[in-house]
Amino acid sequence: MAPEQTDDNPDRLGPWTDVYLLGGVLYFILVGSPPRTGMNTMNAFILASTGELERPRQRAPDREIPEDLEELAMYAMAASPDNRPTALEFIAALQDHLSRAGQRHESADITRKVNKALLTSDRDYLTLSQGLSDLAQATGLWRANPQISVLRERILEQYVDAAISHGDLELARRMALQLQNEENRNNLEAEIDRRVRVLHRATRQHRLFLGLSLVLGMALLGFGIKYFVDQHRAQERLEEQHNLAVKARVQAERLSAFMLAELTPNLEALGHLDLLDLVAKEAMIYYSSLPQEENDLDVLNRRSLALRNVGRVLRDQGRLGDAEKAINKSLNVIAELVRQYPDDPELRGHLADRLFELGLLMQLTSDPNAALDAFNRAVLLYESLLEEDPGSSKLRYGLAQGLNGTAYELWARAEYDTALEMLSRAVELLENLVQERPSNIQYRRLLLEIYTRLGGVQRDRSALEKASDVTRKGIVLGESLVATDPTNIPNLTALSECWSSLGFTLWKAGDLQGALIAYERTLDTNRRLAERDPTNRVRLGNLGSSYSNVGEMKRELGDSSGALQSLQTSIAILGPLVDENPDQAEWRYTLAVALLEIGTVHSIGGDDESAQTAWTRAAQVMETIALQRGDLYYLDTYVRALLLLGRVEEAKPIVDTLLAKDWKSPSFTELCRKNNLCSRAPAE
Structure with a gap:
């Protein structure tokens, strides 16, 4: 009975009374008995008039009552009708609970x-x-x-x-x-x-x-x-020590494998990067102390797995040199095992996985040819293994990863059609896997990353509408992942990259305000990630890139003061990172972009000397990696620095290369027009 039902005024009754009764039904379901029992009619009437009610968990402590349902019941049975939900709100809360029941x-x-x-x-x-x-x-x-x-x-x-x-x-x-x-x-x-x-x-x-x-x-x-x-006792002691050492080693191997294979992903998801660093250091010390010559298959396999995971942790922290050592050791161990047991499909799968990890590292260390070779070898291995076991979800996921990595390198070479073909295959594989196991976060996150990359390729093909559609599709998927677990760092990072890609697409489409909003979403996420682990180089690099993108958009929109502040912050973050890791191509590229933009801001403000200084530094930062890698984005940034500095003759061969690739970034096109270079035929 609702409190208003104890009054003789019928005007107090209404739909809110029905909501109270619905709450009483839910209370009965949760507790197993009515809200008020064990009393005569008069006492029940008095208690109903006051609205006094014992909480379900206090009433039935031996029952496992979901907290959200207890709150919903108490909300619906609030003494004051004004404090109750509507019937639609009550039903929506129940539906929300049921949607998470699985x-x-x-x-x-x-x-x-x-x-x-x-x-x-x-x-x-x-x-x-x-x-x-x-x-x-x-x-x-x-x-x-x-x-x-x-x-x-x-x-x-x-x-x-x-x-x-x-x-x-x-x-x-x-x-x-x-x-x-x-x-x-x-x-x-x-x-x-x-x-x-x-x-x-x-x-x-x-x-x-x-x-x-x-x-x-x-x-x-x-x-x-x-x-x-x-002599006899010494021999016995040696044997005993040997047996103890063997036992301790087996235990240490198992513990290390558990920490790296099972504990590491959970620590990463929870943001405990200090513990990840400790795990990586201890594992590297342990495996470096072991002899290289091993005949035990299981021990070698565990060692390779542990070294792979050590490399992952170090890579995610931006310590690329140490990461490369760990991944190469892991790859060498598993490659030797495959040579000894060439017909073992599990070992071949491990080899494909290590090749994929090596490809990721080579991308970050400015070796695109080695990265493409590693990805291609991984794809070939996964395809041959899937011929033997076409239903394996693990192998299909691995192939999708390999195709994604290969597509990235082809995209950087402006081989857009082949890159799209690779990404389309990867999308088909991942969408099928997600359909089979919709709750698998790993599958959904990789699908998000591939949507982001697919949008980037479509953008560079000037198919801006398609790029926007597929990127927004990725954002919807990413938002659902983050809503499921707002603390999951890989999910937040993947969603941040998708927002950044959408910002670039909107910029190319001329929607500068939309691009700024997308970049600010990325900045907000990367700022929170960097604050959780201020020593993590990768997180700092992403934060510096976000500040650079926001500064560029503010400059395009005429907000010189806001642009200057964002770009100065970007340079302050990225400068030390590049000095510490000169081979990290993406950080050098982002730093150069920030320098170009801050130079433009100074030029607009009439400070030509500061503008020239910034543009000169941008050219110095990009020269080596742009010419070595041939990446179109790197060439675009380098040639813009040359044109802004008036070094037109140096820029002409690079302009020809970009025009031959049908490159049409807004800033590049504008500078070409100013220097009468857009009509140049491609170099012979």
């Missing part, structure tokens, strides 16, 4: 599986590590799952017990520190301290015993027997 159900299934595994399986490192990985997946699906924290505590406690029983006291201590229950944590730390003391005491007793035995042996048997006993 994720909650999947999360609950995972926690049940983890709980069952803890009850039925051996509690070894591998089982417990898999449990932690599964809980991380369950958290991503439903953060409010009440079982996650309970199971995590149980796994950590069992991990500590297992580590103690194996004598891994340092590992036990690290796991104990992660426990939330302070009493359990203190008890386990006390037990670990006790074990450490016992171990030290046993070690001292053992050494004392050996010393006494040695003295007794010398006294009884003389020098000859002493020598024999010493």
Whole structure:
């Protein structure tokens, strides 16, 4: 009964009363009993008139009541009609809850599986590590799952017990520190301290015993027997140490593989880049200490996987030199295994994956030929493997990645038709995978990246309407990914790149205000990502690029003051990055663009000396990489710097190259017209 129903004034009744009753039905479903029970009619009438009501979770603490449904019930049963939702709002909230039921159900299934595994399986490192990985997946699906924290505590406690029983006291201590229950944590730390003391005491007793035995042996048997006993015991100690070392190495291999294969993606998604850096450093130290000659297939395979993931972490942090060393080591290990076992499809799949990772690195380190070669080899391997297993989702995803990488390099060479063909194949593969597994974030994110790249190719073909359509399609997909998990860094980064691509397309189409809005969306995202990890070079590079794009649009729109501020910020960020990483082509390119634009702003303001200084530095920054790589964007930036400086004769061969490729960027076209170069025939 709603409060207004206790009044004899019928004018107080209305649709809001029905909403209150709907809330009462929802309350009954959640709790299993009416909102007010166990009282006579008069008491029920009095309580209804006051609107007093106990919350569902307090009423039924043994039930797992979703928090959003509890809030909806209490909202609908608010004492004042003005504080209740409308019927449409009530239905929309229920529909929203049901739309996320699949994720909650999947999360609950995972926690049940983890709980069952803890009850039925051996509690070894591998089982417990898999449990932690599964809980991380369950958290991503439903953060409010009440079982996650309970199971995590149980796994950590069992991990500590297992580590103690194996004598891994340092590992036990690290796991104990992660426990939330302070009493359990203190008890386990006390037990670990006790074990450490016992171990030290046993070690001292053992050494004392050996010393006494040695003295007794010398006294009884003389020098000859002493020598024999010493040699025998030394051999035993060596064998024991060897066995312990082998055991410790196997455990370290498994732990490293878990940390890099399972823990790393979750840390990256949560933004814990400091921990990622620690994982990468420790893994590099560990694998660098191992002998290169190995005959054990599993050990070599794990080493290759770990080195691959180390390289990924270092690449994402902008430490390209260290990343290249790790990826090349991983590639060499797996290539040797493929030579030994050429018919093993799993090893060939790993080789294709390592080639793809190498291609990504070569893109960043200004070696386009090596990048294209690595991508092509990866694509050929994936295609041959798919002939053997055409239904494999892993292989289809890998092929889509390889096609995406190959298309990027062809796009940079202005081979637009072939690039479009590659990207169309990749889109078909990814759209089928997403249709099969719509909840897979990895598939949807790669599809977003390919939509972004496809829009860029269409833009450079001057098909601006198609470019805008496919890029906006990517933005819709990206917004849905970010809405699912607003903290996921790779999703935010991919969406930011898509907005940036849309800004470029709108700029080429003449919609400067729309381009500025898109670039400011990108800037906002990249600023938040950089603030979360201010030492990450890649995040800083993206932020500097965003400031440059915003400054360029403000300059085009006549906001010289705003443009100058944005461009100065861009240069302040990118300058040190380029000085530290001179081979990073994209940072050099973005810095040069910012210098061109700030020079133009100075020129408009009448400060010709500052303009010349900025344009000269832009030409110096771009000269080497533009001429070496031949990338059209790099050539465009370099030749604009030359034309602004009046070095027309130097610019003519590059102008001919761009015109032969039908290059039509607005700034380039404008400068060509000013210098009477747009009518030049391509160079012979």
